[in-house]
Amino acid sequence: MENPAYQKLVALSEELQLLSDVAGLLSWDQEVNMAKKGVAYRAKQMAWFSGETHKKFTDPQVGDWISECEADSAIIEPGSDAAANLREWRHSYDSETKLPSELVTEFAATCALAHESWAEARGKSDFSHFAPHLEKLIGLCKQRVECCGYDDKPYDALLDKYERGSTTAEITSVFADLKRDLIPIVDEACAQEPFDPVKNGAEYSIASQVAFNREIAEAIGFDFDAGRIDTAVHPFCTGLGPMDTRLTTRYMTSDFRSSLFGVLHETGHGLYDQGLREAVYGQPVGDSVSLGVHESQSRLWENQVGRSAEFWEQWLPRAAHYFPNLSSLSVEEMTRACNQAERSFIRVEADEVTYDLHIMVRFEMESAIFNDDLAVADIPAEWNRRMKEMFGLDVDKDANGCLQDIHWSMGGFGYFPTYSLGNLNASHLFKAAKEQDSSIEAGFKNGDYSGLLNWMREKIHQPGSFYLPKDLVERAAGSPVNAEAHLAHLRSRYIFG
Amino acid sequence: MENPAYQKLVALSEELQLLSDVAGLLSWDQEVNMAKKGVAYRAKQMAWFSGETHKKFTDPQVGDWISECEADSAIIEPGSDAAANLREWRHSYDSETKLPSELVTEFAATCALAHESWAEARGKSDFSHFAPHLEKLIGLCKQRVECCGYDDKPYDALLDKYERGSTTAEITSVFADLKRDLIPIVDEACAQEPFDPVKNGAEYSIASQVAFNREIAEAIGFDFDAGRIDTAVHPFCTGLGPMDTRLTTRYMTSDFRSSLFGVLHETGHGLYDQGLREAVYGQPVGDSVSLGVHESQSRLWENQVGRSAEFWEQWLPRAAHYFPNLSSLSVEEMTRACNQAERSFIRVEADEVTYDLHIMVRFEMESAIFNDDLAVADIPAEWNRRMKEMFGLDVDKDANGCLQDIHWSMGGFGYFPTYSLGNLNASHLFKAAKEQDSSIEAGFKNGDYSGLLNWMREKIHQPGSFYLPKDLVERAAGSPVNAEAHLAHLRSRYIFG
Numbered sequence: 001m002e003n004p005a006y007q008k009l010v011a012l013s014e015e016l017q018l019l020s021d022v023a024g025l026l027s028w029d030q031e032v033n034m035a036k037k038g039v040a041y042r043a044k045q046m047a048w049f050s051g052e053t054h055k056k057f058t059d060p061q062v063g064d065w066i067s068e069c070e071a072d073s074a075i076i077e078p079g080s081d082a083a084a085n086l087r088e089w090r091h092s093y094d095s096e097t098k099l100p101s102e103l104v105t106e107f108a109a110t111c112a113l114a115h116e117s118w119a120e121a122r123g124k125s126d127f128s129h130f131a132p133h134l135e136k137l138i139g140l141c142k143q144r145v146e147c148c149g150y151d152d153k154p155y156d157a158l159l160d161k162y163e164r165g166s167t168t169a170e171i172t173s174v175f176a177d178l179k180r181d182l183i184p185i186v187d188e189a190c191a192q193e194p195f196d197p198v199k200n201g202a203e204y205s206i207a208s209q210v211a212f213n214r215e216i217a218e219a220i221g222f223d224f225d226a227g228r229i230d231t232a233v234h235p236f237c238t239g240l241g242p243m244d245t246r247l248t249t250r251y252m253t254s255d256f257r258s259s260l261f262g263v264l265h266e267t268g269h270g271l272y273d274q275g276l277r278e279a280v281y282g283q284p285v286g287d288s289v290s291l292g293v294h295e296s297q298s299r300l301w302e303n304q305v306g307r308s309a310e311f312w313e314q315w316l317p318r319a320a321h322y323f324p325n326l327s328s329l330s331v332e333e334m335t336r337a338c339n340q341a342e343r344s345f346i347r348v349e350a351d352e353v354t355y356d357l358h359i360m361v362r363f364e365m366e367s368a369i370f371n372d373d374l375a376v377a378d379i380p381a382e383w384n385r386r387m388k389e390m391f392g393l394d395v396d397k398d399a400n401g402c403l404q405d406i407h408w409s410m411g412g413f414g415y416f417p418t419y420s421l422g423n424l425n426a427s428h429l430f431k432a433a434k435e436q437d438s439s440i441e442a443g444f445k446n447g448d449y450s451g452l453l454n455w456m457r458e459k460i461h462q463p464g465s466f467y468l469p470k471d472l473v474e475r476a477a478g479s480p481v482n483a484e485a486h487l488a489h490l491r492s493r494y495i496f497g
Numbered sequence: 498m499e500n501p502a503y504q505k506l507v508a509l510s511e512e513l514q515l516l517s518d519v520a521g522l523l524s525w526d527q528e529v530n531m532a533k534k535g536v537a538y539r540a541k542q543m544a545w546f547s548g549e550t551h552k553k554f555t556d557p558q559v560g561d562w563i564s565e566c567e568a569d570s571a572i573i574e575p576g577s578d579a580a581a582n583l584r585e586w587r588h589s590y591d592s593e594t595k596l597p598s599e600l601v602t603e604f605a606a607t608c609a610l611a612h613e614s615w616a617e618a619r620g621k622s623d624f625s626h627f628a629p630h631l632e633k634l635i636g637l638c639k640q641r642v643e644c645c646g647y648d649d650k651p652y653d654a655l656l657d658k659y660e661r662g663s664t665t666a667e668i669t670s671v672f673a674d675l676k677r678d679l680i681p682i683v684d685e686a687c688a689q690e691p692f693d694p695v696k697n698g699a700e701y702s703i704a705s706q707v708a709f710n711r712e713i714a715e716a717i718g719f720d721f722d723a724g725r726i727d728t729a730v731h732p733f734c735t736g737l738g739p740m741d742t743r744l745t746t747r748y749m750t751s752d753f754r755s756s757l758f759g760v761l762h763e764t765g766h767g768l769y770d771q772g773l774r775e776a777v778y779g780q781p782v783g784d785s786v787s788l789g790v791h792e793s794q795s796r797l798w799e800n801q802v803g804r805s806a807e808f809w810e811q812w813l814p815r816a817a818h819y820f821p822n823l824s825s826l827s828v829e830e831m832t833r834a835c836n837q838a839e840r841s842f843i844r845v846e847a848d849e850v851t852y853d854l855h856i857m858v859r860f861e862m863e864s865a866i867f868n869d870d871l872a873v874a875d876i877p878a879e880w881n882r883r884m885k886e887m888f889g890l891d892v893d894k895d896a897n898g899c900l901q902d903i904h905w906s907m908g909g910f911g912y913f914p915t916y917s918l919g920n921l922n923a924s925h926l927f928k929a930a931k932e933q934d935s936s937i938e939a940g941f942k943n944g945d946y947s948g949l950l951n952w953m954r955e956k957i958h959q960p961g962s963f964y965l966p967k968d969l970v971e972r973a974a975g976s977p978v979n980a981e982a983h984l985a986h987l988r989s990r991y992i993f994g
């Protein structure tokens with residue numbers, strides 16, 4: 001592509017990615033390594049990066065370059081990387097320039113304080129401590145919504161930030177279908193007798209967990225020459241460059257599954273990052289497409305693969321090697337132990353079958369806040385009412401209710417629905433992959449996961465942001481995502497006999 | 498200080514420090530964590546930071562601000578932080594603007610290749626492999642010398658970069674005094690019967706070494722809420738911010754002293770960084786003053802303190818707790834085991850008494866290269882000739898000779914002398930501190946190191962770069978540094994009976 005404006009945009013895009021990856025390291029290091037007194041200075045460094053990248057990208061000449069390219073018929077020809085890059089740059093440029101830089105700065109400063117306040121409020125289970133910060137954050141998000149504009153509902157402007165193109169209407173409809181058929185599955189799954197031969201008082205040494213997890217991550221395709229696994233309070237995956245993917249997990253000595261499924265989940269994210277095209281790294285076509293697709297990759301390896309009987313057929317002997325107290329378990333018992341359902345308060349500890357109900361509560365709450373003006377003071381009661389309605393549970397304290405998640409304290413309204421989209425995408429893509437390529441399932445029986453990984457590499461990872469998220473999934477699977485495959489998957493896992 | 502130009506310089510200085518600390522994290526992470534495939538991208542990120550900081554600092558308006566301040570009598574009034582800051586900014590600005598940015602870029606690119614080539618050449622002990630890169634680096638350094646200018650010898654321009662104000666003539670004179678009196682001490686120390694009851698076949702577990710080292714680092718004053726210790730191939734200390742100091746060490750299971758003295762050394766550097774004034778962090782007066790003073794702090798805690806009988810009086814019981822095979826040793830035996838001398842090829846493994854001779858060889862070599870035009874092809878033979886003369890040793894291969902150190906592959910000509918300056922400063926300051934404050938030595942007997950640390954805090958750490966290095970040491974000690982105190986220290990340690 002010879003157009004000089006296009007070349008400048010590519011160079012800028014790559015420079016901004018480079019800076020964003022440096023900011024990623026600052027953040028990773030803060031979670032994994034940094035001693036506590038380093039926090040204030042680290043926050044200053046992070047703020048420098050947000051300010052600098054916002055300033056560089058919203059420079060009016062960037063808009064000129066984009067317009068120049070849009071006038072160049074060779075570039076806007078659909079089907080090229082350049083056209084896709086341009087589409088994404090235009091979208092980001094329009095979104096970012098709509099936000100006054102004072103709003104961006106105030107938002108960042110408010111989040112920093114809100115985050116501190118939330119952690120304290122959760123600790124004391126005192127919503128009133130967090131309420132003024134939440135009020136301010138919601139106010140700023142409403143300003144943001146007004147700046148960005150929306151076609152239908154105000155909340156749409158927030159959803160679009162995390163899942164390009166998603167709307168309140170569409171998610172409401174998807175969730176309605178899902179909920180209708182999910183409730184009976186939850187009822188039946190939760191009625192089963194609890195079965196847990198793993199958490200039996202045995203001690204699972206951390207060294208053995210580390211070794212076992214690494215063996216599995218390597219077997220499913222994670223490249224340890226281009227990444228690593230560390231310990232952190234909150235498990236996450238962050239890409240620091242085309243050849244540097246960092247995963248974290250946490251360890252419980254009473255139950256090896258906590259770290260293992262954490263690693264499988266984050267490895268799924270990591271495989272996506274390691275599968276992006278290196279040659280176009282830093283351009284939209286070399287970047288992951290959305291949170292809902294990213295989450296499909298983590299859920300795929302954690303749940304569809306990692307909790308299956310085929311998986312434990314392969315890995316139970318290794319588990320018993322590392323943890324001899326498991327030697328007496330059968331594959332069926334281990335599989336069943338990894339697929340237990342229970343209604344509970346806390347989303348991050350929820351099993352696969354109840355998980356989406358937790359997301360629905362949050363989606364309904366956020367939708368009420370932004371579309372219908374639910375007042376901050378009414379949030380705890382409204383949360384508890386919905387939890388009663390959805391789960392039949394009486395929330396005992398706000399720490400187990402509306403204060404449990406970190407997202408709101410970071411101003412992340414609109415983020416939660418991507419978790420459920422991830423679940424639906426995972427099942428939808430997994431079903432399509434197996435139908436399209438019969439060697440995938442055959443491979444599992446020999447511990448060979450390359451068939452599935454290669455399918456994802458080709459259909460999901462390599463395209464990057466070439467397509468919009470929904471188009472990408474539809475093209476890969478041959479049909480638009482819906483709840484069917486996921487419901488079938490849950491039925492097969494959780495309904496016995 | 499109300500002058501707007503001064504305010505702008507302060508803000509710029511703090512911004513550049515912030516960026517330099519981010520680059521420090523990139524580099525620390527590369528040594529401590531990063532998987533191998535991340536190297537190329539990390540190098541790109543590092544290059545971005547050098548380019549950006551050079552560009553920001555050499556902007557002509559920075560020169561205007563400095564000139565404006567120099568015309569403001571309120572600022573240049575000696576004795577203020579502002580005057581000291583201005584002196585340092587002027588010096589750095591003049592140095593950096595003298596270098597054409599092409600030279601800076603070419604130097605960085607040449608170093609990257611030279612470093613690879615050196616590692617390979619050292620591995621194969623093949624100087625000819627490294628020679629063309631060394632030739633090019635020396636050529637670029639000679640260009641640098643011409644750009645910067647010098648009063649007496651060309652090599653002075655390189656020395657000044659690492660130790661502000663030092664010259665070939667002055668170091669030649671200091672080293673001549675030192676060498677004259679050191680040689681007989683080396684002769685006598687190396688004639689002693691070797692005595693090593695520590696490296697006796699026992700296994701020193703890494704976990705115990707980590708715990709023991711941490712206990713000691715904490716006892717001498719390192720704040721683990723504002724720093725940490727990790728493992729790396731090459732031990733180092735890097736300050737990532739006013740409250741974030743990272744040390745590294747390496748572990749040998751056959752000898753706990755390797756990691757311990759590494760930690761004591763790096764903790765000395767770390768205490769200096771943790772002792773800088775936080776309120777002026779990012780300004781020259783909040784920054785360490787020179788490598789020769791930094792090294793004095795590391796050598797102080799490693800050698801003057803850590804290899805003393807008083808130290809082992811306190812710590813031998815703890816050592817025996819962690820490593821029971823040491824229980825039968827007396828304090829005298831342990832102290833003697835920590836002060837063994839031997840003539841050897843490798844600088845980084847050299848004991849305290851022979852160490853400076855290694856530095857002298859390097860100083861003489863570099864001085865010959867830059868002042869007298871020693872040809873690259875003649876370097877190995879010249880190195881070996883000087884090693885024979887200095888140590889009576891026949892170098893068996895270049896890997897044990899002129900290829901052993903990393904410094905030249907990074908273009909670091911002029912760096913080595915600061916190691917010996919560090920040794921001299923350490924002894925000179927330690928002697929003065931004990932003479933000025935008798936409670937310092939009394940404290941050691943109870944394991945209380947705060948007297949010594951507080952003296953260093955006040956006299957060396959808190960001034961930052963307020964004074965020039967030599968002035969700082971002279972003001973602290975009450976007399977200019979010379980070799981006397983160091984020679985007396987070595988005699989008391991290495992000459993028995």
